[in-house]
Amino acid sequence: MDINTARVDYARSSGMHDDVCKIRILIADDHPVVRDGLAGVIEEQDDMIVVGQASSGTEALCLYREHRPDVTLMDLRMPGMNGVETISAIRTQSPAARAIILSTYDADEDIYRGLQAGAKAYLLKDVGRHVLVDTIRAVHAGQTPVSSEVGAKLASRIIYEQLSDRELEVLRFMVRGMSNQEIARALFIAESTVKFHVGHVLSKLNAGDRTQAVITALKRGLASLD
Numbered sequence: 001m002d003i004n005t006a007r008v009d010y011a012r013s014s015g016m017h018d019d020v021c022k023i024r025i026l027i028a029d030d031h032p033v034v035r036d037g038l039a040g041v042i043e044e045q046d047d048m049i050v051v052g053q054a055s056s057g058t059e060a061l062c063l064y065r066e067h068r069p070d071v072t073l074m075d076l077r078m079p080g081m082n083g084v085e086t087i088s089a090i091r092t093q094s095p096a097a098r099a100i101i102l103s104t105y106d107a108d109e110d111i112y113r114g115l116q117a118g119a120k121a122y123l124l125k126d127v128g129r130h131v132l133v134d135t136i137r138a139v140h141a142g143q144t145p146v147s148s149e150v151g152a153k154l155a156s157r158i159i160y161e162q163l164s165d166r167e168l169e170v171l172r173f174m175v176r177g178m179s180n181q182e183i184a185r186a187l188f189i190a191e192s193t194v195k196f197h198v199g200h201v202l203s204k205l206n207a208g209d210r211t212q213a214v215i216t217a218l219k220r221g222l223a224s225l226d
Contacts (some may be wrong), residue, residue: 015168022049023140026069026084028060029102030078034125038073038102041129047195054125057081059087064090064097074119076103076110083115091118098139102132110221120144168222175214175223182209 025042026048029035039050051067053061057078064072072090076083083101090097100113100121111122113202120139123132138145163171173183180198198210207213217223 005070022138023048023068023071024049024051025065025136026050026052026054026060026063026071028054028057028063028193029075029077030055031075034075038132041132042136045133050135051210057083057086060086061089065093068094070098071136072097073101073102073136074099076101076105076114081221084113087117087119100135101140102127112155112210121146162199163222167197167201167204171201171213171217172223174198174210175217176203195219 001205025048027035027038027042029038032055035053035055039053042048042050051069054063054064055078058073058081060072061081071088074083074087074202078086081089083103087099087101092097097118099119100123101119101121102125103114104112104125112120121135121144123135135145149199169187173186178186180191180194184194187194201207202209202213205213207216214223220226
């Protein structure tokens with residue numbers, strides 16, 4: 001069922017809109033302006049209420065335990081515990097918890113990790129307010145709405161063969177511009193071993209050289225320049 005159908009079905013099934021019946025929402029984002037903006041949109045809805053606002057993953061986890069919201073809006077990148085880690089921690093304690101990732105990042109690896117952690121939907125922060133509230137309603141109703149854009153990102157991800165943990169380490173050092181010799185020193189392994197891993201990285205990313213591998217890694221969210 002798509003989001004628009006969910007909106008119609010939800011509207012038909014909704015009668016009373018007192019606080020007891022409202023969808024209780026927790027917002028987690030490290031930017032106060034973003035939190036206030038989301039809260040403003042949500043509070044305009046007759047069937048929704050904000051029960052808490054968190055500025056970090058750790059705070060979000062504490063507020064989740066306190067309020068047990070129906071839906072959590074989770075920023076992907078926050079100081080300390082990030083959104084993926086926070087969702088994983090919440091679902092370890094409450095497997096039925098429902099979360100929506102709301103992020104400025106649309107790399108396919110970010111989307112994959114978020115959904116793998118248990119998020120029910122992934123939205124970009126520039127999404128229209130009607131899409132946001134409709135997605136909240138759909139997730140609250142037990143659905144997992146996936147936009148065509150997110151579906152395309154996930155489809156592109158599975159084209160690539162999975163990198164091992166060691167290959168990811170090597171790739172992230174490559175992104176930092178380190179030579180094989182420098183990577184070998186950093187990882188306390190032989191330079192020939194680094195060269196072996198680099199070869200696998202290029203092959204799995206379908207990259208012709210290190211530069212192309214780095215570009216692909218940045219686009220997919222496998223590494224960052226931070």
